[in-house]
Amino acid sequence: xxxxxxxxxxxxVRERELLARLRAGEDAAFDELVREHxxxxxxxTRRILGSDDEAQDAxxxxxxxxxxxxxxxxxxxxxxxxxxxxxxxAALMRxxxxxxxxxxxxxxxxPGFVEDGHQVREPSAWSAEPDAALVSEETCALVRRCIDRxxxxxxxxxxxxxxxxxxxxxxxxxxxLTVNAAKIRVHRARQALRALLDPYFxxxxx
Numbered sequence: 365x366x367x368x369x370x371x372x373x374x375x376x377v378r379e380r381e382l383l384a385r386l387r388a389g390e391d392a393a394f395d396e397l398v399r400e401h402x403x404x405x406x407x408x409t410r411r412i413l414g415s416d417d418e419a420q421d422a423x424x425x426x427x428x429x430x431x432x433x434x435x436x437x438x439x440x441x442x443x444x445x446x447x448x449x450x451x452x453x454a455a456l457m458r459x460x461x462x463x464x465x466x467x468x469x470x471x472x473x474x475p476g477f478v479e480d481g482h483q484v485r486e487p488s489a490w491s492a493e494p495d496a497a498l499v500s501e502e503t504c505a506l507v508r509r510c511i512d513r514x515x516x517x518x519x520x521x522x523x524x525x526x527x528x529x530x531x532x533x534x535x536x537x538x539x540x541l542t543v544n545a546a547k548i549r550v551h552r553a554r555q556a557l558r559a560l561l562d563p564y565f566x567x568x569x570x
Contacts, residue, residue, distance in 0.1 A: 379443050387434055398427065401444055405451035411523045412455035414512050426454035452538060459520065510560040518553035525550045
């Protein structure tokens, strides 16, 4: 159901009141913040880290960072967007500080090309449009598993761009890349994911 101007204004009032209570050090206000925003923050840390335990740790780090930075929160900004950014940053910092599990080599998944520019192996035609297939819970789980098999750099770029909805400039900023490099990383991640999904969606195998 779409929000009305009245409901949006009321939400803004509640958010300002919550911020005031947080800055005053009210314990109940912090609990309310976690109830309202913790679920989405945990979801993004889990998608980036691929581990429930690490995601929980990153969430705790993000909440602590948010609490310490409350004085710098700009009035008029969206609290949920601000917290989401902190959660992403906490997950990325944890990702850089830990050794990840073995992954597919990206070169194995990307298409190869012959001298005339054609692909060595043309991608298979899929039996259904991916968007239509993704309505299935089972298919969603399959896609998530395949994303988890991508090399770390490409997996994180794909999650942030295609699942979390960051634009190319935001993605480049988070990953410390140029915008063009960020675009290339996402493009290669999509190609690799397509290669992993081909055996499941190929019309030739149906």
